Amino acid sequence: MSVQDYQTALKSGKRAYNACMNRGKSPYLPVLEDFLDESTIEREVNLGEDQIPLSLVVGTCTKGRTNAFADNFMPLLDWGTEFAAKWASLSDSQVNEGIREPIKVYEYMNKFYVLEGNKRVSVLKYFGAVTINAKVTRKIPKYDPNNVNVRIYYEFMDFYKATKINDIYFSKEGSFTSLMSLAGIKKGDFANDEDKRDMCSAYLNFKNAYLERGGDKFDFPIGDSFLRFVHIHGYKNVVNMLPMEMSRNVAKTWAEFELLDDNSEVDFKLDPTDTRKKNILSYLLPFPSQQTKKLKIGFIYENSPEKSDWVYSHELGRQYIEEVFGDQIETVVAKNVIPEIDDEKEMKKLIKNGVNIIFVTSPSMTMASLKVAIANPKVKILNCSLKIPHKYIRTYYARMYEAKFLSGIIAGSMAASGRIGYVANCPIFGVTANINAFALGAKMVNPRVKVYVEWSGIKDNDVEANFAANGVHCISDQDMITPMKGKRNFGLYCNGDTEGYNTHFAMTVWHWGVFYEKLIQSILSGSWDREAEEDGSVKALNYLWGLSAGVIEIIESNSIPATTKRLVNLIMQEIIEGKFNIFEGELIDQEGNVRNKEGQVLNPEQIITMDYLLDNVVASFPDLDSLNDSAKRMVASQGIFKLDKTTEAKLSAKLKEKFLKKKGE
Known part of the structure; x- marks a missing residue:
């Protein structure tokens, strides 16, 4: 029997050898001493005896028997050699009583290199063993803040100290900390035996289902997919999943793992897909005999329309589609929904109530949106946010920076002092682009203008007093009024000498109703499905529409000179036709760094992820x-x-x- 086993292992070794040679890769085991510079090692630590994953035993410490093994640890020497006889003897031992004597290994960057026991590793790998008993010495590299792999490894060492688990690894910084937090393990604490078993069992359960479905085709660690799976489904739920349930959920979540493997995670749709103009019922009635039914659409609000200008603008959009489609649709609203508290419950309630489409108007509810979407694939869920890399939900947002640029032109023309105020909530995706676009517009007509930013999201921040202290009277405030608030400061205005009197110049408008109308038509016409399949790849789709789609607008008052209006309308038309790019040419930030060179244009992702303010903006991030x-x-x-x-x-x-x-x- 041992002879037959050796011959089978030998064939496997030679196949691996030939495959490596065909790829131009070394066919032998990696040798630690060949690539490790000892001057980069800070110290060695004896970890004692442990059961280590055989999948992480990847090479040898020295060149001694390198030519005896292929890179998969299978033998290369023919039968009849002393090496073959010893391998066969170990094979018999494994079959009869099991190999128990520990090997000796060095661990470096969570990979193991054998010092003693290469043949034992080979035999156990041949029989498909999962772990091997080993005496482990860890080589710890010197900390290098510029080396992301070393930084990740230092995170791993903290994780291993708390859990003694080395089978889980990640390619992204912060992942070990995130998993510990999700599992309720604080930094510096040690997980108890039950918590360790739960984590090991959950990961092994996931790994088996993941590999069975083809997860080995991805070129990133399984841990990356496991962490995303845990984020979506919740750690406690994952721990309690039975193998069959795990397999089902892995299958449902598969596109999320494919996105991790995609270099372009988000596909920005900058304009609506053309749809045929026809009655909504014709989309619902492909056959004359089919019974008519209403399309039911749900809206999730984090606040109420009476207390939030953001929610109020979406509520106007909901009312708009009710007027457009009449009794052909029915809308349902959930107000004052708190992210991570009752958002998932409210979405499930809407689905139970027969909703076909859900518009979630808060980016803080992304994970709940994703989780509910995976569990309910027949329901379309869209989240009003930017750059969300998830396949199962789509995001929608407007290129408001286009309208803000035009508003900036008006402000630069009307601000006599050359000082303009701008009220922003907090530094999130899109907001910084709006500020910078506004500043560029103002600078176009007044090269010496300064834009003073005040953050309304700061606790107890007296925005009006701060503007007054800086001599700022021309102000760009919130886009929409808030019904229950007494103040009516919105849009672009100048606060005059008479108390309580403002001269309004312009306001930028979010036409969410137009957005919702076109998204609904896209879904009903079949464009929704075609967009996902048009290039055969898996992508997260972000609808990022602007002036050209009619989803944003700037309304000018009669207080603006005719020449300024003419300039604004001329540039607006150029933007709509794609002839004018706002973020084109040299852009210099507050520190004097060149963020974009002359002749270049920023792409949508570069625009919405701006983490800097331009040189004529007076502000700092809170x-x-x-x-x-x-x-x-x-x-x-x-x-x-x-x-x-x-x-x-x-x-x-x-x-x-x-x-x-x-x-x-």
Whole structure:
């Protein structure tokens, strides 16, 4: 039997050898001493005896027996050699009693290199063993802040210290911290035996289902997909999944793993897809005999229309589509929904109520939107946010920076002092682009103009007093009025000498109704499905429409000179026709850095992810602690500066605790 086993292993070794040679790759085992520079090692640590994953045993420490093994640890020497006889003897031992004597290995960057016991590794790999008993010495590289792989490895060492698990690994910084946080393991703490078993079992359960479906085709660690799976389904749910349930959920979530493998995670749709103009019922009635039914559309609001200008603008959009489609559709609204508290429950309630499409108007509800969408593939769920790399939901947003640029032209023309105020909530995707576009528009007509930004999301920030202190009277404020608030400061205006009197110049408008109308038509016409399949790849789609789609507008008042109006309307038409790019040419930030060179144009992703302010903007980005709860939630999900995983988890827990306490009172 041992002879037959050796001959089979030998064939496997020779196939691996030939495959490597055909690819121009070394056919032998990697040798640690060949590529490791000992001067880069900070120290060695004896980890003692442990069961290590055989999949992570990848090479040898020295060149001694290199030519005896292919790169898959299968033998290369013919039968009749002393090496073959010893291998066959170990094979018999494994069959009769199991190999128990530990091998000796060095661990470097979570890979193991054999010092003693190459043949034992080979035999156990041949029999498909999962782990092997080993005495482990860790070689710790010197910390290098410029080397992302070393930074990730240092995170792994903290994770291993807490869990003693080395089978899970990631390609992205912050992932180990995130997994520990999701599992409820604090940095510096040690997981108990039950928690370790739960994590190991959940990962192995996931790994088996993942590989069975073809996960080995991806060129990133399985841990990356596991972490995304946990984020979507929740750690406790993943731990409690039975193998059959795990397989079903892995299958449902598969496109998310494909997105991890895609270099272009988000596909921006800059204009609506053309749809045939026909009655909505004709989309619902492909056959004359089919019974008519209403299309039911749900809306999720984080606040109420009476208290939030953002929600109010979406509510006007909902009312618009009700007027356009009449009794052909029915809309349902969920107000005052709190992210990560009851958002998932409210979406499920809408689906139970027969909703076909859900528009989620808060970016803070992305994960709930994704989770519900995966569980309910027949329901279309769209989230009003930017740059969300998920296949199962789509995002929609407007290129408001186009209208803000035009508003900036008006402000630059009307601000006698050359000082203009701009009110922004908090630094999230899209907001910085709006500020910079406004500043560019103002600079176009007044090269010496300065734009002073005040963040309304900062706690107890007296915006009006700060503007007054800087001699700012021409101000770009929130886009829409808030019905329940007494103040009517919105749009672009100048606060005059008479108390309480403002001269309004212009306002930028979000036409969410037009957006919703065209998205619904896209779904009903079949364009929704065609957009996902047009190039055969898996992509996350972000509808990012602008002036050309009619989803935003700038309304000018009679207080603006005719020449200024003419200039604004001329440039507006050029933008609509694609002849004028706002972010074209040299762009210089506040520190004097060139962010875009002459002759170049920023692409949509570069625009919405701007993490800098231009040189004629007077402002600094607020820190997280200075923001109110609503702004903190938005920054956590859509902030231009990505929070580290620990801070993000702490913030989420803190906001939940604060809300539940308030609810209890």
